[in-house]
Amino acid sequence: MSDGTSAAGIEGARRTVGEHPYGILIVDDESAILESLELTLGGDYHVFTANSGEQGLEILEREEIALIIADQVMPGMAGVEFFEKAIERNPSAIRIMLTGYADIGSLVRAINDGRIYRYIAKPWEPEEVRLNVKRALEAHELATENTQLAAALREANDRLRAENLFLRREVERRYGFDQIIGSSPAMTRVFEVMEKVAETDVTVLITGETGTGKDLVARAVHYAGARKGQRFVAQNCAALPDTLLESELFGHKRGSFTGAHADKKGLFEIAHRGTIFLDEVGETQPGMQVRLLRVLQDGEIRPLGSSETRHVDVRIIAATNRDLPQDIADSRFREDLYYRLRVVEIHLPALRERPSDIPLLAHHFLDFCNQKMGRKIQGFTNAAMDRLTSHSWSGNVRELENEIERTVALAGDADSITVEMLSEHIRGAPETSFSLDWVVPGADLNASVDALKRQMIREALEKTGSKTRAAEKLGIPRQSLQKMMKRLKLND
Numbered sequence: 051m052s053d054g055t056s057a058a059g060i061e062g063a064r065r066t067v068g069e070h071p072y073g074i075l076i077v078d079d080e081s082a083i084l085e086s087l088e089l090t091l092g093g094d095y096h097v098f099t100a101n102s103g104e105q106g107l108e109i110l111e112r113e114e115i116a117l118i119i120a121d122q123v124m125p126g127m128a129g130v131e132f133f134e135k136a137i138e139r140n141p142s143a144i145r146i147m148l149t150g151y152a153d154i155g156s157l158v159r160a161i162n163d164g165r166i167y168r169y170i171a172k173p174w175e176p177e178e179v180r181l182n183v184k185r186a187l188e189a190h191e192l193a194t195e196n197t198q199l200a201a202a203l204r205e206a207n208d209r210l211r212a213e214n215l216f217l218r219r220e221v222e223r224r225y226g227f228d229q230i231i232g233s234s235p236a237m238t239r240v241f242e243v244m245e246k247v248a249e250t251d252v253t254v255l256i257t258g259e260t261g262t263g264k265d266l267v268a269r270a271v272h273y274a275g276a277r278k279g280q281r282f283v284a285q286n287c288a289a290l291p292d293t294l295l296e297s298e299l300f301g302h303k304r305g306s307f308t309g310a311h312a313d314k315k316g317l318f319e320i321a322h323r324g325t326i327f328l329d330e331v332g333e334t335q336p337g338m339q340v341r342l343l344r345v346l347q348d349g350e351i352r353p354l355g356s357s358e359t360r361h362v363d364v365r366i367i368a369a370t371n372r373d374l375p376q377d378i379a380d381s382r383f384r385e386d387l388y389y390r391l392r393v394v395e396i397h398l399p400a401l402r403e404r405p406s407d408i409p410l411l412a413h414h415f416l417d418f419c420n421q422k423m424g425r426k427i428q429g430f431t432n433a434a435m436d437r438l439t440s441h442s443w444s445g446n447v448r449e450l451e452n453e454i455e456r457t458v459a460l461a462g463d464a465d466s467i468t469v470e471m472l473s474e475h476i477r478g479a480p481e482t483s484f485s486l487d488w489v490v491p492g493a494d495l496n497a498s499v500d501a502l503k504r505q506m507i508r509e510a511l512e513k514t515g516s517k518t519r520a521a522e523k524l525g526i527p528r529q530s531l532q533k534m535m536k537r538l539k540l541n542d
């Protein structure tokens with residue numbers, strides 16, 4: 051088919067499908083031929099006849115024509131010439147040439163130019179004409195449909211591409227540095243390090259208690275770097291038993307274990323050229339630690355059940371809320387893997403260690419919840435903000451986020467958030483870090499100091515969950531803390 055199928059032409063031909071017969075135009079100077087063809091086709095189609103090219107063109111202007119049959123040899127305008135003009139008026143109509151004797155030259159040219167679909171030699175059998183016309187219209191119908199489907203597909207593809215681009219920008223925006231709130235000195239240092247490592251490919255270990263934003267930081271580092279156009283895949287290493295985790299990360303060959311019905315690509319391969327985020331890496335078993343070490347050393351992975359290794363180009367970001375130096379001391383974590391992971395460490399301080407960030411975060415989440423729930427809460431009363439900033443937030447930013455969300459949900463059409471709206475455990479009296487009430491009056495100084503030390507160490511351990519950080523918090527070296535605990539008979 052010629053590709054001159056304009057939308058209007060397609061519509062014209064299609065509207066006649068099913069409900070109405072197709073319109074067919076026959077052009078010949080011999081009236082006997084017109085009559086005979088009209089007889090052959092008139093039963094099935096709506097036939098128009100013209101005894102010259104000029105008259106044929108007039109009919110084309112007025113009528114919806116799906117197929118044209120024209121004689122090549124006519125006085126005045128010849129068939130080929132007529133078709134050239136017909137194309138301008140109705141490019142989608144199928145053109146069939148009638149030819150009495152073999153004027154091969156002009157015929158071949160016309161066919162090759164795509165101007166005519168087929169020719170019928172005189173004399174013809176009526177059945178042959180009917181069949182030719184039917185086939186031509188069917189082919190035309192199919193071609194029209196294909197053109198429309200192709201156009202629809204192209205349009206859908208374009209739309210998907212546009213959507214994809216939009217989503218990618220959305221993701222980049224959502225995981226941008228500016229979505230990480232914080233202006234405390236500690237967070238400012240975090241941002242500085244993030245910015246530096248984002249430009250590089252170095253392996254980063256993000257440490258910090260749960261809810262401090264490790265996920266957020268991992269994504270932001272990826273989306274600020276050169277790999278942002280490639281994938282970021284995250285795997286929580288604590289979520290799966292060892293074999294499944296191995297298959298998830300490294301892939302497997304079919305049949306390598308029960309349930310492995312087909313080959314499967316691992317996340318390291320899926321993340322090729324991108325970034326893999328190994329969350330809770332401290333929870334991995336010794337076997338997995340060896341395999342991770344191998345990827346970090348050689349950039350090579352071996353799918354379960356396969357004898358071949360594959361090279362991958364993947365940036366690794368890992369995170370943990372565990373005290374890995376402690377785990378190393380307890381032989382739970384490989385020291386060599388730790389140093390490979392911790393080329394750069396980004397430590398996210400607990401929220402209670404940077405209370406100056408709390409008002410910023412609280413307003414940030416308030417704005418977000420206002421928008422999400424269609425509320426117009428202006429802010430917090432001073433007393434409510436006092437409680438928020440003095441609370442210890444063992445769940446860190448996540449807990450604060452949940453608290454604000456809960457409060458906004460229950461706030462109705464209140465103007466601002468008051469102490470009464472906060473959760474009971476936050477509303478309660480601010481915690482005191484320790485009290486002297488228990489110091490027995492008259493007891494000796496050393497015993498009292500030891501009791502105080504015990505209390506402070508216990509609290510520091512409880513709050514930080516790790517000896518390393520407890521020591522940091524207490525301002526003493528970790529080894530001194532350990533010695534002191536031994537002497538004070540504090541069990542870990």
Ligand SMILES: Nc1ncnc2c1ncn2[C@@H]1O[C@H](COP(=O)(O)OP(=O)(O)O)[C@@H](O)[C@H]1O
Nearest residue numbers: 229230231232260261262263264265266447448
């Ligand atoms: N600095 C921050 N600014 C804004 N939102 C934060 C910040 N830190 C954490 N969040 C939010 O708190 C929640 C917990 O953060 P996440 O990154 O999952 O913590 P983690 O991985 O350390 O447990 C998420 O909803 C995250 O968007």
Ligand SMILES: [Mg+2]
Nearest residue numbers: 261264265329
């Ligand atoms: Mg997390």
